[in-house]
Amino acid sequence: MLYVCRPHTSYLDGFAVARWLTRRHAIRGAVFAVDPDFALHPVWSRLLCLYGRLVGGHTMVAIDSRKPFAIRTLMTALKGGRAVVIFPQGTGISKGKYRPDQGGFSWLLRKSDAAHVEVHIQHHRRWWPLVRKAHYRSGAGSAVGDKKMGII
Template sequence: MTARLRTWAFNIVFFSGSVPYVLATPLMAALGPRVLRAWVRSWTRYNRHCARLCLNIRIAQSGRIPDGPALYPAKHQAMFETFELVAMLDSPVIVMKQELARIPLWGWAAQRYGMITVDRSGSAAALRTMMRAAEAAKAEGRSVVIFPEGTRVKPGETPPMKPGFSGLYRALGLPVVPIAIDSGVAWPKTGPKVPNGVIHFAFQDEIPTGLPRREIEARVHAAINALEAPADPPHPVRVE
């Protein structure tokens, strides 16, 4: 019951407080991309503060974030990391499912920010559209985040990689930094959140460009699932 009440408290505080952020987005967009991205980062920090205040959920970050743009394939267990990675990686472009772009106001704001929407059917046309948008992001010096397993999964689930990642890897020529995330333990896909938890963002070793598809997919899949198998606990550089 405590978890359910605290989850309700988070939902009330976060979603009511998000209304001004979303409504003000058109004005911020009119002031230019730098202002809009700063505004979005402020919103992601608000999400973090709400999680800490209402649920006492903290963040532990380990590993090294490289200087300059990179391709970040990440584990996806909750909406939490979609917000958090925007702040951690200084306004990256995030590949998201097309359905999210249809949410009134939010979808428009996400596309103005630079989110890449993709049709999960995996058609050739959809993949070409994703490639063009990712190349435009690279030209702006922005990193690209993709959830290569395709959708949110429960802790312990390790579905196969979708084809979009290897296409981005070949096209962008950016260093690859996989991110293992265990958000689903404290922030499950359905049901109440689990208070007093720690969500780990474990940045793995950088993988070079130019590897064969089978090798890069195998290495990335293992790296983003590093927190799914029994192992030594991660060593965070900070907990917030």
């Protein structure tokens, strides 16, 4: 299952989604696509790994649009039945919430044909983001298989 999280406008978004997956949906061991500036940083990577392990055994992959190997790692995780979490707008949080999706995301969705959940992140009047499931789609190219789940 691919969890597609938007809008990505806070450094706390990944932390909130990791906690939400484990507490709300009992999903453990998800693979998070993370900006290499954080995933490879000597301090941030340790903090992210520790939090992921404590909250639900989640791991991360440094994803960079110039290096396609990380996308292949995400593909392997999806095909192996692991949950994958991606923030398709990528980096550039300061540019606002209406940024376009990165190309690697559409490639992953198209090639994996994975069922995916659109996840909405809200930042209204709270320091901790609210995470809500927007809807479920049964596959990348399947508009017929879409099921409206409503926001819960």
